[in-house]
Amino acid sequence: MHSTDAIIEARRQAEVCNACRYCEGYCAVFPALERRRAFTNSDIAYLANLCHNCKGCYYACQYAPPHAFAVNFPKVLAEVRHETYAAYAWPRAFAGVFERNGVIVSLAAAIIVTVVLVGVGWLQDPDVIFGIHTQPGAFYAVIPWSVMGGLSAVVFLYSMLALVMGFVNFWRDTGGRASELADITPLAQTASDVLSLRHLGGGGHGCNDRDESFSTLRRWLHHATFYGFMICFASTGTAWFYDTFLNWMAPYPITSLPVVLGCVGGIGLIIGTAGLFWLKLVSDQEPTSRRLLGADVALLMLLGTISFSGFLLLGLRATPAMGTLLALHVGLVLAFFVVIPYSKFVHGVYRAAALLRNRLELRNSTAPQRVLPAKPADKGETAEIFSASAK
Amino acid sequence: MLDFSRTYDVLVVGGGNAAMCAAIMARAKGASVLVLEHAGQSFRGGNSRHTRNLRVMHEEPTSQLVGSYLEEEFWEDLKRVTNGHTDEHLARVTIRGTTSAVSWMSQCGVRFQPSLTGTLSLSRTNLFFLGGGRALVNAYYATAQRMGIDILYDSEVEALEIDHDVVRSATITWRGFPATVKAKTFVAASGGFQANIDWLRQYWGDAADNFSIRGTPYAQGKILRNLLDQGVASAGDPTQCHAVAVDARAPKFDGGIVTRLDSIPFSIVVNRDAERFYDEGEDFWPRRYAIWGWLIAKQPGQIAYSIFDSKSAELFMPSVFPVIEAPTISDLAAKLGLDASRLNATIDNYNSAVQKADFNPQILDHCATQGITPPKTHWARKIDTPPYRAYPLRPGITFTYLGVKVTDRAQVLMNSGRTAKNLFASGEIMAGNILGRGYMAGFGMSIGTVFGRIAGEEAAAHALN
Ligand SMILES: Cc1cc2nc3c(=O)[nH]c(=O)nc-3n(C[C@H](O)[C@H](O)[C@H](O)COP(=O)(O)OP(=O)(O)OC[C@H]3O[C@@H](n4cnc5c(N)ncnc54)[C@H](O)[C@@H]3O)c2cc1C
Ligand code: SF4
Ligand code: SF4
Numbered sequence: 001m002h003s004t005d006a007i008i009e010a011r012r013q014a015e016v017c018n019a020c021r022y023c024e025g026y027c028a029v030f031p032a033l034e035r036r037r038a039f040t041n042s043d044i045a046y047l048a049n050l051c052h053n054c055k056g057c058y059y060a061c062q063y064a065p066p067h068a069f070a071v072n073f074p075k076v077l078a079e080v081r082h083e084t085y086a087a088y089a090w091p092r093a094f095a096g097v098f099e100r101n102g103v104i105v106s107l108a109a110a111i112i113v114t115v116v117l118v119g120v121g122w123l124q125d126p127d128v129i130f131g132i133h134t135q136p137g138a139f140y141a142v143i144p145w146s147v148m149g150g151l152s153a154v155v156f157l158y159s160m161l162a163l164v165m166g167f168v169n170f171w172r173d174t175g176g177r178a179s180e181l182a183d184i185t186p187l188a189q190t191a192s193d194v195l196s197l198r199h200l201g202g203g204g205h206g207c208n209d210r211d212e213s214f215s216t217l218r219r220w221l222h223h224a225t226f227y228g229f230m231i232c233f234a235s236t237g238t239a240w241f242y243d244t245f246l247n248w249m250a251p252y253p254i255t256s257l258p259v260v261l262g263c264v265g266g267i268g269l270i271i272g273t274a275g276l277f278w279l280k281l282v283s284d285q286e287p288t289s290r291r292l293l294g295a296d297v298a299l300l301m302l303l304g305t306i307s308f309s310g311f312l313l314l315g316l317r318a319t320p321a322m323g324t325l326l327a328l329h330v331g332l333v334l335a336f337f338v339v340i341p342y343s344k345f346v347h348g349v350y351r352a353a354a355l356l357r358n359r360l361e362l363r364n365s366t367a368p369q370r371v372l373p374a375k376p377a378d379k380g381e382t383a384e385i386f387s388a389s390a391k
Numbered sequence: 392m393l394d395f396s397r398t399y400d401v402l403v404v405g406g407g408n409a410a411m412c413a414a415i416m417a418r419a420k421g422a423s424v425l426v427l428e429h430a431g432q433s434f435r436g437g438n439s440r441h442t443r444n445l446r447v448m449h450e451e452p453t454s455q456l457v458g459s460y461l462e463e464e465f466w467e468d469l470k471r472v473t474n475g476h477t478d479e480h481l482a483r484v485t486i487r488g489t490t491s492a493v494s495w496m497s498q499c500g501v502r503f504q505p506s507l508t509g510t511l512s513l514s515r516t517n518l519f520f521l522g523g524g525r526a527l528v529n530a531y532y533a534t535a536q537r538m539g540i541d542i543l544y545d546s547e548v549e550a551l552e553i554d555h556d557v558v559r560s561a562t563i564t565w566r567g568f569p570a571t572v573k574a575k576t577f578v579a580a581s582g583g584f585q586a587n588i589d590w591l592r593q594y595w596g597d598a599a600d601n602f603s604i605r606g607t608p609y610a611q612g613k614i615l616r617n618l619l620d621q622g623v624a625s626a627g628d629p630t631q632c633h634a635v636a637v638d639a640r641a642p643k644f645d646g647g648i649v650t651r652l653d654s655i656p657f658s659i660v661v662n663r664d665a666e667r668f669y670d671e672g673e674d675f676w677p678r679r680y681a682i683w684g685w686l687i688a689k690q691p692g693q694i695a696y697s698i699f700d701s702k703s704a705e706l707f708m709p710s711v712f713p714v715i716e717a718p719t720i721s722d723l724a725a726k727l728g729l730d731a732s733r734l735n736a737t738i739d740n741y742n743s744a745v746q747k748a749d750f751n752p753q754i755l756d757h758c759a760t761q762g763i764t765p766p767k768t769h770w771a772r773k774i775d776t777p778p779y780r781a782y783p784l785r786p787g788i789t790f791t792y793l794g795v796k797v798t799d800r801a802q803v804l805m806n807s808g809r810t811a812k813n814l815f816a817s818g819e820i821m822a823g824n825i826l827g828r829g830y831m832a833g834f835g836m837s838i839g840t841v842f843g844r845i846a847g848e849e850a851a852a853h854a855l856n
Contacts, residue, residue, distance in 0.1 A: 016711050018709050020523075020648055023522055025519075025522065026522060056526075059522075059525075059526070060521075060523055060525050060529070061525065062441050062524065062525045062648075063649075065433075066434075067434075
């Protein structure tokens with residue numbers, strides 16, 4: 001990781017925190033910071049991705065602006081975090097997409113959706129597009145299975161490769177070795193950290209989602225988004241299984257597993273993304289970086305729109321609107337697959353990687369270093385005082 | 392916007408820990424409460440925003456405290472650190488009061504955590520605030536707002552008018568404009584006077600200009616002065632304050648915890664003339680850190696330099712300011728503005744006095760010097776491994792001891808021996824009754840919390856009677 005203004009500023013603030021340590025109980029970032037005395041660029045990159053942006057340490061900070069030390073750790077770490085997305089992007093040539101990421105992701109999505117819509121309109125007979133299809137394989141009458149499945153698969157596999165390469169870049173840069181990945185315990189602990197969003201708890205009583213007050217709303221909304229996404233994924237997987245192995249083709253009945261999963265997941269995604277978007281709008285802007293808002297919003301909107309178009313398709317699949325809605329939905333999903341490695345989506349990979357690094361560090365660290373001769377302080381400090389009479 | 396014609400049941404002067412405890416307690420008893428805080432919202436909370444723990448008595452282990460810490464041991468500790476400059480009755484009231492304070496604090500939204508790394512020695516006696524003092528202050532303000540307590544920031548109380556042992560009204564400056572506020576009872580919780588450099592200069596002369604004030608600049612002691620001038624009895628030695636060594640680059644005010652330096656026992660400390668002046672290794676650092684502010688204050692220019700070599704670089708908590716580093720002692724002297732030949736002489740002298748022994752930072756290792764004055768009695772190692780390093784040091788003032796005299800019901804006493812009928816005090820402004828000298832980690836917050844609660848309860852009872 002190269003030096004940037006954000007990294008230099010984050011290092012300055014980390015040094016204040018390391019001399020202070022009052023926020024030690026909030027999350028994994030502070031104990032990780034305390035395991036170091038000096039911070040390389042890669043250390044800062046690691047800490048930035050370990051931060052879950054709960055903002056607890058901003059409201060608790062005795063050095064927050066307008067104090068001269070101007071410590072605003074959540075904000076500067078968010079800025080660094082965003083820079084790491086570019087620094088670890090694969091291939092390197094695409095690092096630039098993280099500049100003005102909101103615009104780029106939105107544009108890319110719009111272009112891909114348009115291409116799919118125009119493509120379907122151009123290549124397919126209007127009677128087919130605007131006809132009523134309810135038979136098994138109805139969707140493939142509009143967009144052939146080979147095109148829909150093939151294109152998605154190719155793009156998806158590429159995106160997964162790009163994510164893996166991003167992970168590799170992060171892992172190497174933060175001093176990791178491949179052999180470290182072979183150990184089951186830290187991996188399992190990391191999985192639990194990720195699945196429970198352990199560090200989005202503010203040390204137990206919630207985060208500063210909106211302002212100085214504490215809540216667990218953001219955690220629940222993120223859970224809704226994450227698990228909603230996973231359930232939708234499971235829906236797609238089941239459909240693929242039915243189609244490939246049972247030769248049972250979509251559309252499936254309302255009570256079938258793919259539709260039920262899709263509905264549950266879709267509702268989760270809509271609630272989660274809308275809620276997270278709302279939180280971004282109403283929350284105190286001080287500990288956030290305004291210019292990063294676009295990247296967040298673009299991804300949230302894309303995920304929300306996909307779910308919404310999915311519901312539209314489900315509701316109107318027996319009408320002449322099905323063809324157009326299918327093209328829209330497929331276009332959006334395809335757009336999402338394309339932008340996966342070049343959008344805010346990557347935060348999941350780097351945060352998980354940082355959590356894994358944290359677990360490994362915890363395992364390897366011996367008992368915390370006691371830097372002072374620890375012994376007898378509980379016997380009261382000292383009877384001596386600052387006395388004018390002794391002058 | 393405040394209705395200045397209204398008469399509140401309780402008016403609280405100040406916005407730190409002691410003030411908020413009193414305000415919340417009074418409101419809980421049904422009183423209408425107004426809090427007047429001199430600072431603006433971002434800097435509310437006085438010195439309390441820089442704290443990290445309070446000392447509590449407990450009979451058995453709790454989720455955050457190990458072992459037990461009983462009244463007698465607590466009292467013995469206090470007696471020792473104050474050298475007897477305490478009031479046993481008030482002290483025991485405080486000590487006992489800490490037991491019920493903890494659950495009350497939790498109800499007010501204060502959260503606790505295990506003791507911070509580097510403070511393991513306090514894990515039996517001191518309860519740490521999750522996120523530190525500012526998080527605690529935030530919790531109290533949120534609770535106060537929820538309960539309907541009126542809070543005014545940027546509101547300096549200039550005077551409390553006492554007439555026949557009764558406070559009639561408060562004169563305030565609110566956002567720069569003068570106003571008068573009426574209340575049935577008053578709680579003075581406005582802290583010490585350590586930020587009032589002119590006042591410090593009365594005892595310290597020009598040396599006071601070189602002090603760094605570790606906490607809030609709002610601790611001007613205006614109400615303390617005002618009350619003492621109106622015949623209120625005082626407690627605690629006016630000439631004393633708690634002072635530690637801080638980095639000389641610390642800001643004049645509000646540097647807080649990060650400016651303190653723990654390098655001294657593993658270094659030698661020289662003054663402006665490049666001469667040593669005190670045994671750096673006299674005892675464990677937690678037992679000695681509070682004399683160094685005073686020692687440095689007596690040096691010319693109130694400045695000193697802690698000098699060590701690369702062997703000792705990682706033995707203490709990292710400091711917030713960068714260490715000053717040089718390949719040779721002469722270069723280091725140049726960077727510090729010290730006379731190079733004198734510094735070389737001091738270090739040569741010290742090095743040749745160092746005896747071979749087993750250095751161990753965890754114990755009193757008796758690695759001592761021989762034949763120099765002052766000696767260094769522990770952790771003395773040759774300073775011979777470049778790069779050489781230094782931190783500049785100044786006295787950092789934590790708080791002053793002078794306060795108003797109170798009863799065990801937090802009622803303020805007059806010089807006449809009578810109590811002021813409707814005036815109560817809590818926190819730093821009355822801590823001198825109990826902590827007449829010395830210091831014991833976490834006890835300031837214990838006093839403020841216990842007496843804040845008493846003051847609030849008593850003030851409400853008096854007002855509603
Ligand atoms: C760096 C540092 C660390 C410390 N750490 C600890 C610790 O860990 N544990 C511990 O027990 N103690 C600690 N102390 C001591 C502790 O801060 C005090 O004992 C305690 O905060 C006193 O509380 P208080 O409410 O009386 O005063 P303060 O918290 O100082 O509050 C005084 C309030 O009064 C206001 N005020 C002053 N004058 C006026 C006026 N005229 N009108 C209106 N408002 C006014 C101020 O703005 C302020 O809000 C520390 C002190 C410092 C400086
Ligand atoms: S965020 Fe502020 S209060 Fe928390 S550890 Fe850092 S400097 Fe200390
Ligand atoms: S914002 Fe939250 S997760 Fe990030 S460093 Fe601060 S306390 Fe930790």
